[in-house]
Amino acid sequence: MTMVKALFYLMGFITIASALFVAASKSLVRGVFMFFVTLLSLAGLYVLALADFVAITQIVIYVGGILVLILFAFMLSGKETLANLQQQKDRFISISKLLALLLAVLFFIVLINILFKADINNLSWANKAASYKTDIRPDSPMTSNIGTNLMTTYLLPFEAISILLTMALIGAAHLSRKEKNA
Amino acid sequence: MIGLSDFLIVGAGLFCVGLYIILTKHNAIQVLIGIEMMLNAAILNLVAFGKYDRFYNGGQMFALFAIVLAAATTAVALAIILNVYKKYKTIDPDQIHELKD
Amino acid sequence: MENFLQAIDSLTIRFALAAVLLPLLAFVVNVCLPGKNNKVAGWISTLAILTSAVFSVFVFSKVWNQHQVHQQQLWFTIGETKVYAGILLNNLSVLMLLLVSLIALPVHIYSTAYMKKDESSKRYFAYLSFFCFSMLALVVIDNLILFYIFWELVGFSSYLLIGFWFTRSKAVLANKKAFIMNRIGDIGLLVAIAILFSVYHTFDIDQLFGANALVRSTTFELPGGWQFVAFGGIALAVAAKSAQFPLHTWLPDAMEGPTSVSALIHAATMVAAGVFLLGRVYPVFTEVELTILVIIGAFTAFMAATIALTQNDLKRILAYSTISQLGFMVMAMGIGAYSSSLFHLATHAFFKCLLFLVAGIVIHEMQHVKEEYDLDIDPQNVLYMGGLGKKMPLTFITALIGGIALIGLPLTSGYLSKDGILIQAFEWSEGKPVLYRLIPIGAMLTSWLTAFYVTRLIVKVFFGEFKLAQINPGIKLHISDGGWQYKLPLVFLAACCLFPLFSLNPFLYEHAWLLNGFPKITGLDRVNIYHTIVPAGLNILSLFVIYWAYAVYVMQKALPFPEGGWLFRVSYHEWYIDKIYSKIIIGPVLALSKSARWSDVNIIDGFLHLLQRIGIAFSKVADWTDRYIIDGFLHLIASIVLGIGNFARSFQGGKVQYYLFSMLAIILAIFLFKILI
Numbered sequence: 001m002t003m004v005k006a007l008f009y010l011m012g013f014i015t016i017a018s019a020l021f022v023a024a025s026k027s028l029v030r031g032v033f034m035f036f037v038t039l040l041s042l043a044g045l046y047v048l049a050l051a052d053f054v055a056i057t058q059i060v061i062y063v064g065g066i067l068v069l070i071l072f073a074f075m076l077s078g079k080e081t082l083a084n085l086q087q088q089k090d091r092f093i094s095i096s097k098l099l100a101l102l103l104a105v106l107f108f109i110v111l112i113n114i115l116f117k118a119d120i121n122n123l124s125w126a127n128k129a130a131s132y133k134t135d136i137r138p139d140s141p142m143t144s145n146i147g148t149n150l151m152t153t154y155l156l157p158f159e160a161i162s163i164l165l166t167m168a169l170i171g172a173a174h175l176s177r178k179e180k181n182a
Numbered sequence: 183m184i185g186l187s188d189f190l191i192v193g194a195g196l197f198c199v200g201l202y203i204i205l206t207k208h209n210a211i212q213v214l215i216g217i218e219m220m221l222n223a224a225i226l227n228l229v230a231f232g233k234y235d236r237f238y239n240g241g242q243m244f245a246l247f248a249i250v251l252a253a254a255t256t257a258v259a260l261a262i263i264l265n266v267y268k269k270y271k272t273i274d275p276d277q278i279h280e281l282k283d
Numbered sequence: 284m285e286n287f288l289q290a291i292d293s294l295t296i297r298f299a300l301a302a303v304l305l306p307l308l309a310f311v312v313n314v315c316l317p318g319k320n321n322k323v324a325g326w327i328s329t330l331a332i333l334t335s336a337v338f339s340v341f342v343f344s345k346v347w348n349q350h351q352v353h354q355q356q357l358w359f360t361i362g363e364t365k366v367y368a369g370i371l372l373n374n375l376s377v378l379m380l381l382l383v384s385l386i387a388l389p390v391h392i393y394s395t396a397y398m399k400k401d402e403s404s405k406r407y408f409a410y411l412s413f414f415c416f417s418m419l420a421l422v423v424i425d426n427l428i429l430f431y432i433f434w435e436l437v438g439f440s441s442y443l444l445i446g447f448w449f450t451r452s453k454a455v456l457a458n459k460k461a462f463i464m465n466r467i468g469d470i471g472l473l474v475a476i477a478i479l480f481s482v483y484h485t486f487d488i489d490q491l492f493g494a495n496a497l498v499r500s501t502t503f504e505l506p507g508g509w510q511f512v513a514f515g516g517i518a519l520a521v522a523a524k525s526a527q528f529p530l531h532t533w534l535p536d537a538m539e540g541p542t543s544v545s546a547l548i549h550a551a552t553m554v555a556a557g558v559f560l561l562g563r564v565y566p567v568f569t570e571v572e573l574t575i576l577v578i579i580g581a582f583t584a585f586m587a588a589t590i591a592l593t594q595n596d597l598k599r600i601l602a603y604s605t606i607s608q609l610g611f612m613v614m615a616m617g618i619g620a621y622s623s624s625l626f627h628l629a630t631h632a633f634f635k636c637l638l639f640l641v642a643g644i645v646i647h648e649m650q651h652v653k654e655e656y657d658l659d660i661d662p663q664n665v666l667y668m669g670g671l672g673k674k675m676p677l678t679f680i681t682a683l684i685g686g687i688a689l690i691g692l693p694l695t696s697g698y699l700s701k702d703g704i705l706i707q708a709f710e711w712s713e714g715k716p717v718l719y720r721l722i723p724i725g726a727m728l729t730s731w732l733t734a735f736y737v738t739r740l741i742v743k744v745f746f747g748e749f750k751l752a753q754i755n756p757g758i759k760l761h762i763s764d765g766g767w768q769y770k771l772p773l774v775f776l777a778a779c780c781l782f783p784l785f786s787l788n789p790f791l792y793e794h795a796w797l798l799n800g801f802p803k804i805t806g807l808d809r810v811n812i813y814h815t816i817v818p819a820g821l822n823i824l825s826l827f828v829i830y831w832a833y834a835v836y837v838m839q840k841a842l843p844f845p846e847g848g849w850l851f852r853v854s855y856h857e858w859y860i861d862k863i864y865s866k867i868i869i870g871p872v873l874a875l876s877k878s879a880r881w882s883d884v885n886i887i888d889g890f891l892h893l894l895q896r897i898g899i900a901f902s903k904v905a906d907w908t909d910r911y912i913i914d915g916f917l918h919l920i921a922s923i924v925l926g927i928g929n930f931a932r933s934f935q936g937g938k939v940q941y942y943l944f945s946m947l948a949i950i951l952a953i954f955l956f957k958i959l960i
Contacts, residue, residue, distance in 0.1 A: 005183075019219060022215060022219070023202050028212055032215065035218070042222055042226060049226075051241075053242065054245045054249075061250070069260065073211070096206065096944075100944065103944065103947055103948060106955065110955065113958055116187075126186065130234070134237065135236060142242070145236070149239050154247075161250055164254060165254055168255075171258055172258050173261075175264070
């Protein structure tokens, strides 16, 4: 049990636990804040997967952008809206929840099954990459790699994404305008 | 060393929790959070597989794009939720079950 | 000559048949007449009985003391036994035939006036004719079965006539009592007939009891006890019909019927049927049985005479007098004075009928007074009468004659018959143990008692002052003798009470022509001294008794027996016999019927109710099954369908999460399918 492995297990546990908390909590606010924790621990997992730039991007955009946006969206909506949002039905165990739980569990089982059937740890091309030393090492410089790839290999998706962002910006702004006769 | 399967197991778990959240929550914003969770699980998968490609770095690149797309999605979704609330005075997906005015 | 005799015989038979059947014809015609109060009915009945009487005279003249006429025909055959039915005319039959029709004739004439104002007179005459037919048929029949049938019919006619005014509860009670007591006697007679048939295998009266009597010649094949049972049956029948102790209580109550009915049936004819039966079956009795008959007769005579002393109802006094005289007749049969008994029967018929008709007239007049002045009295009570002799002279004289005949003073027919019985009673007790002397002495005592109560009766009714006028001043009597329909029967009957009809010698009973018709019974040797002492002593003392009664009731001298004393009370309450019967017999029978009714209502009906409740319980169970199980099954199916419908509806409900769920479920199913197979 190396330090890395222990850290991975900790991160993994925190991720799953907070995700479960989000699933189980009736209150929206608590769910959002635990989602914070999930995303942060996910960032830690990215780091352990030797994707440090993705981790930082995750924190900046996901946590700092998306989640804050969600928080602002319902906290600044007014008291009666909040009251409405806070209202939850009281049934803890109902038939639909049970069925959904069953579905989720079954899905998990299916996924794990396929994982082990496909023998993920011994993928041929992964082993080849490891033997040819073309996989990412902990001491590989990632940021420059990403920057270079972004401008050469993945230029088209880069441009497309920027157009998309623009569209989203305009669309969201238009959608949430105040009506004149409201 | 952390094997590939460990990451994938965590990702599968996250995905399933997100699935559960989507199916059972009576609040549209919580459903949105569930969607985000599923997206995050997919991104974790991408990052985990991307370790074996140093040259083109497809995994991490795609992860970045996905994160951006998730942000756009969330923004638009929130705007839609706002509009739905204005019309139906509730954001319970069970109550919004009719198409016509 | 033979043919001539046979022709005469057949004529006699035809006349006898006509005499019997004419009243039946009158009955049928009366029933078919319209209306309830038809005047013609009375005259039809009277005409019928008059013709019967004429025919009876002819038949009597042809058969009396000549050869008997007996004709019969085959009635039916059972197996080997042939049963014949026909007419037997011997001395006894024709005497009774003549007697009955001669008594019935004045009663019919009297009834036409007596029942004139009654609203159902047609029914009355129909019943009266029916009775005459039954009685006449009874005396001429030769077959024991038919005898029994007519015996019952006579009892039935008596029932109909006693309860003639059936709206009165007392009359209905009386006729029920009479019928039931007669029934007891009928059972006895039936048992006796059955025993006689089983021994001698014939029902023919002539064969059994006639000249070559089977009952004397052949031995009695059954054990000795059965002969006693047969005697017991006959004694029971005689006691019931002729009102002997202990079956005598119906006769005083039978006075509820019209008085003319009492005169005919309960004085002269029907009650004499018992004595007639004794006469018919006389050869069957043994010495012991005859002694028993003597005891019954003597006791009844004495008892009835003591009761008659204190009664206040006019007709009841006469009823008890009848019982007493019938006791005399039965006693006479027992001691062997066969012919004297029948002689007394004949004379008694005349004077008792006369006395009853007189009573009827008196009661009728008292009823008029009651209605005229709107009083609340019993018209039959002698305490309210008195002094009527001045107003109704003819009635008074005929009543006197009848009374004297009943007492048995010389120059009347009653003297001849009664003294004959008494003398022969003394002769019978001769040579027997001293205890047997009680019988004739008791009979003499009874005669003196008879004298007393008859005098009391006549004096209370006809002498003295009108008592009712003393209680209610202002009542005037406007009564008189009545029309020829009342006078003629009275005169006729009074004439028959005097001696010339029966004997030319007023003092010696042996000269009566009636006695020559019947065989002398051996065992009664003539003891000369009795023939003078008994009549002399009897009659002289009777005269004293008469004077004493006159003194008590007219001149108001005191009685030695106080009115509150126990002797008086026992006599007044008729020796409490009715009360004893009510407690011993009627009480248990009513209790039995109550318990039978209880069992019927609770057990039998209770069982039916139980079945009913079981049926209802079953139907309730079936109802529950139908409602909960059968209908419940249907409801279950309906609710299953409803549930499935509700479930299926949710797939189109418009809820996004449900759609998502179903899509994922299908994908999962595909994955699982891929994994598992």
